[in-house]
Amino acid sequence: MRVLIVGGAGYIGSHTVRAVLRAGHEVVILDNLSTGHEQSIPVGVDFICGDILSQEDLGRAFDAGPFDAVMHFAAKAAVGESVENPEFYYRENVQGSLMLFSAARKAGVGGVVFSSSAATYGIPKVVPILEDAPLAPINPYGWTKRMMEQILADFALAYGLPSVSLRYFNAAGAEPESDACSSDRPGADLPAIGEDHDPETHLIPRILISARDGGTIKVFGTDYETRDGTAVRDYIHVTDLAEAHVLAIGAFEKSEAKAFNLGTGTGFTVREVIDAAKRVTGIDMAVEETERRPGDPPSLVASSEKFQAATGWKPALADLDRIIETAWAWHKAHPKGFA
Numbered sequence: 001m002r003v004l005i006v007g008g009a010g011y012i013g014s015h016t017v018r019a020v021l022r023a024g025h026e027v028v029i030l031d032n033l034s035t036g037h038e039q040s041i042p043v044g045v046d047f048i049c050g051d052i053l054s055q056e057d058l059g060r061a062f063d064a065g066p067f068d069a070v071m072h073f074a075a076k077a078a079v080g081e082s083v084e085n086p087e088f089y090y091r092e093n094v095q096g097s098l099m100l101f102s103a104a105r106k107a108g109v110g111g112v113v114f115s116s117s118a119a120t121y122g123i124p125k126v127v128p129i130l131e132d133a134p135l136a137p138i139n140p141y142g143w144t145k146r147m148m149e150q151i152l153a154d155f156a157l158a159y160g161l162p163s164v165s166l167r168y169f170n171a172a173g174a175e176p177e178s179d180a181c182s183s184d185r186p187g188a189d190l191p192a193i194g195e196d197h198d199p200e201t202h203l204i205p206r207i208l209i210s211a212r213d214g215g216t217i218k219v220f221g222t223d224y225e226t227r228d229g230t231a232v233r234d235y236i237h238v239t240d241l242a243e244a245h246v247l248a249i250g251a252f253e254k255s256e257a258k259a260f261n262l263g264t265g266t267g268f269t270v271r272e273v274i275d276a277a278k279r280v281t282g283i284d285m286a287v288e289e290t291e292r293r294p295g296d297p298p299s300l301v302a303s304s305e306k307f308q309a310a311t312g313w314k315p316a317l318a319d320l321d322r323i324i325e326t327a328w329a330w331h332k333a334h335p336k337g338f339a
Contacts (some may be wrong), residue, residue, distance in 0.1 A: 001025040001249070004061060004109070006052060007073030009036030011195050012115065012171055012238055016071060017045065018190060019242035024335035025201070030061040031074065037338040040193045049315040068110040069249045071220060074099060075115065075144070078201050079295045080314040084142035093144035095149075098268040101155055111162040111252035113245050114152060116259065117145045118169045118234075118300045128234075128303040139200055139295030149259060168262035169234035169302045171241055172204045173323040194330030195238075198338035203273055204235070204324060208331045211283040219270050221292030224299075230270035232299040234263035236275040237317035239325070247311040260310070263302025264318040273320070280324045 003020050007013040008029035013036065018025050021042065029041060032051040041047050046064060050057025052074050075093045076082070082089040104112055119142030120135045137143045143169075150161040174194035195205045210217040222229040244262050251258060268276070278284055307313055317323060 002028070002065065002251075004028050004030060004065065004070045005073070006030045006061075006070065007036065007075070007115075008071075009033060009038060009040055009047075010073055011197070012241055013071075013073035014040040014193050015071070015175055015238045015242040016245045017022070017042065018175065019239070019246050020071075021045070023246045024075065027082045028064045030057070033312055035197060037196060039191055042190050052100045055099070058099060062103055062107040065107055065109070067107070068113075068249070069113060069252075070100070070104045070109050070169065071113045071245055072097065073115045074100070075148075077117075077141065079119065079139050079141045080201065080293050082144070083139055083294045086140035089140045089144050093141075094147050097148045098151055101151055103159070105155060105159050105161050108306045109161075111164070111249070112152060113248045114148060114163060114165040116149055116165040116167045117142065117176040118167055118261070118263075118302065120146045120149065121169060121300070123297045124300070127267070127299050128263075128301045129261060130258055130303050131261055131306055138297065141295070144145045149183075149257070152260075153257040156255050159337045160255045162252040162254055163257045164251050165257070165259040166244060166248060166262050166307075167259060169236055169300055170202070172235045173223060173237040173239065173317065173326040174203070175239055176326050192330060192333065194327065194334060196334070197218055198337075203233070203306075204277070204327055205331065207274055207277045208281070208324070208328050210336065211277060211281045212331055216286040216288050217274060219274075219287060219289045220295065221280070222289050223292070226298055228269050228271050231296060232267040232269050233300065233325055234265070234267050234301040234321060235273070236263050236315060237323050240315040240317055243309065243316075244311070244313050245314050251310055260307035261302040261304050262307060263304050264315050265301065265303060267299060267301035268320055276320050277324055277328075280321055282327055
């Protein structure tokens with residue numbers, strides 16, 4: 001198969017590029033490098049530097065086809081930023097995705113795998129969350145994901161374009177070094193990859209950067225109705241997410257738009273994650289407790305039984321300490337990120 005991976009130089013996208021290569025498929029990457037890193041792209045993989053908001057760039061990308069699937073990771077993903085600047089998020093995420101899906105339809109692609117989010121559920125009434133839970137986002141980021149799913153549902157009905165939306169929870173970790181150094185797989189000369197955002201908003205890398213550099217980790221909100229007052233999240237290893245995207249191609253069905261949750265089914269509080277990071281690193285980093293961030297739900301934990309039943313997928317790196325170990329190895333080895 002030939003797969004166009006949009007946002008393939010980003011954190012989850014770059015890990016998925018490797019999973020697709022290891023499955024024996026061909027990859028073309030489209031990325032504007034606004035948050036992605038060209039250094040993460042394997043040697044020999046076709047790369048087009050371009051933006052989904054540009055018809056010209058989309059034309060160049062689809063001219064490299066035909067494609068059996070398009071994987072879409074090119075969206076802005078910071079909840080707080082979306083609250084502060086919703087116009088930017090609706091333009092980048094919704095308008096850009098509409099242009100991408102339209103180009104994919106016209107190019108006759110086999111289907112779309114879309115990077116959705118648990119943010120589509122808002123504040124769930126029941127945890128773990130099932131796919132039939134109400135979709136009621138509480139921030140613009142979540143609404144953009146909800147709208148992008150709706151576009152795909154309408155495209156499936158009207159045009160027969162199949163899609164799979166993967167609502168995943170908190171991606172974390174980094175490709176284990178043993179995998180990055182393996183030369184007996186497609187896409188040899190793979191550079192080590194991990195999570196490198198600027199600014200960094202995700203909890204585990206913020207904790208580990210604080211541990212490495214001697215900083216203070218902020219805890220946003222200690223008055224949630226959870227077991228220790230801090231927010232609960234389901235942390236899933238990025239490599240497990242990447243493998244799920246490859247399996248999702250096999251779930252395409254003509255004129256159907258499917259949605260699945262991806263998580264481990266286990267939630268951890270912010271304080272529990274900090275304690276785990278202290279165990280893994282052996283460093284007792286400073287902690288500062290502060291007010292909640294706008295748009296943050298108290299608890300998000302996934303039920304992934306539907307996707308497991310459909311594809312046989314199961315997280316291989318579900319242990320929290322192991323997730324943190326892989327991230328810690330990358331952050332220690334890359335004190336300046338990809339720079």
